[in-house]
Amino acid sequence: MSPAVVAKRYRVAVLAAFAFLAFLLAFPALAPSAERSFVEQAKTMLLVLPPIFLLLGLLDVWVPKKALMKYMGPKSGLTGPLIAFVLGSVAAGPLYAAFPVSAILMKKGASFTNVLIFIGAWSTTKIPMFLFEMHALGTRFAVARLVIDIPGIILIAFALKAIIPAREVARIYAAAESTGNPEE
Amino acid sequence: MDTVILYAIAVALLAVSAARDREKTKRAILKGAKAFESILPQLVTVLLAVAVILAVFSPEMVSRVIGERSGFLGVLAASVVGGIALIPGFVAFPAAAELLKSGAGTMQIAAFVSSLMMVGVVTLPMEVRYFGRRAAIARNSLAFAFCFLAAAFVAWAVSL
Known part of the structure; x- marks a missing residue:
């Protein structure tokens, strides 16, 4: 450069x-x-960011596109959203750390909806944060928020998938392709 | 605490990777570093903007906005402040609990917490970098609208 x-x-x-x-x-x-x-x-x-980017690099090198596509791709059925939820929920770090991770997921063939669910889960259903919220604001408050957030995340993901034209999604995927590549 | 777990996982996987293939591990580290560097300019910009916004939106100001106003206007104000502010959860939750104790409504606090987590106005440049302008703005708008629904639901559930 x-x-x-x-x-x-x-x-x-x-x-x-x-x-x-x-x-x-x-x-x-x-x-x-x-x-x-x-x-x-x-x-x-x-x-927080160095270990996240290290994991991102390891994921890029070790996880074959075919495998990730099988579990998170457009034909992954219910497994995809489930994995997206688990990945996002066990994550640590602020929401902006989720964006480069989702770029790698897209590069590896995860479907757009699953990536959006992953972003949603990272933003609100993180397990350590949930425990902390329960402690600070009460079990009822935290559980109620979790109960409404899970369908909310799915709803937002599907709404975005419907709103964003396929051409724009293709452009986003093309941009994700270059993440972590030295020739960028 | 979750940072410690994060490091443990990263280091463990790095060790496994290095044991199996030195070359690939080197490539993974390089890729990670490259991805980090490519987002660095936006990251620095966001951090500077957040510092200014947090200084202006002090906890006192946030509590004034959320604490005094009630009803829909309070929920709206809480969502707007939550969407702009970028406060980590371990700071925001105790602060929100404090506000609840001093008389703020459950609905306002739920709106604030929800929008704090789901909406990111300040981090928008980073989101645009990966998702494009259209998807980033649409996601934040939908999340913002959803906060009202979430707030109403949480207030209802807590009042049961």
């Missing part, structure tokens, strides 16, 4: 950094809190 390409890719990030500095100078009262949350989030990110 040439330096010019690198510079172009990081242009927005650099602009954001300048905007951030400007914000700190313009609102000194909010600066300590903004700095603290930046450090806090960056720490979480540097802690």
Whole structure:
């Protein structure tokens, strides 16, 4: 990758950094809190993301497309959504970590609906979070939310599948194909 | 705690992989690193934006918005704040419990928690990068709408 390409890719990030500095100078009262949350989030990110991306690389190298397609592909029946739910629910990390993982799943032939279910499960039905929610907000609250979220996730996945044209889905899959490839 | 498990799984699988095939393992690490680097610019941008938004949407401000207003307007405000904020669950749940104790409605809190988890306005650039603009916006809109349903259901279930 040439330096010019690198510079172009990081242009927005650099602009954001300048905007951030400007914000700190313009609102000194909010600066300590903004700095603290930046450090806090960056720490979480540097802690959680490396193992996720390592797993993603291992998945890419070791799991053959045929096998993943069999279990999560368009013809996987009920197994696909079930695996998507389990994968998303045992995951750790913020929702944005789920996006690159879903790109690998798409690359390996998981169906669009199953990938969307995986995203939904990662966002709300994570097991450690559920236990914590039960403790903090009460069993009734947490269980009720889980009970409504599971059909909600499936409903949203199917609605998206219906809304997004096949051509757009094909484009998303084509983009996912390049994830982790050195020639990108 | 789940981070420890995550590392244990990653390290164990890495060891198994290395024992079976050094070359493949090297390739896996490279692929992972490459995928990480390719999302890094968006990640940095999102982190900076989140820091500013969290500073503006302080816990006091969140509790004011969710705590005082009741009814539909409160649910709407809670969903909007939840969709914008990016607070990890282990911070958000105790805060939400505190709000419940100080008189906020169950429906508002359920809307806040749901939208916090399902809707990500700030992380939209990353989602667009992998899913395209159309799918990313559609997913967040549908999730946002769903939060109202979830909130009503949770409030009803808790009141039983």
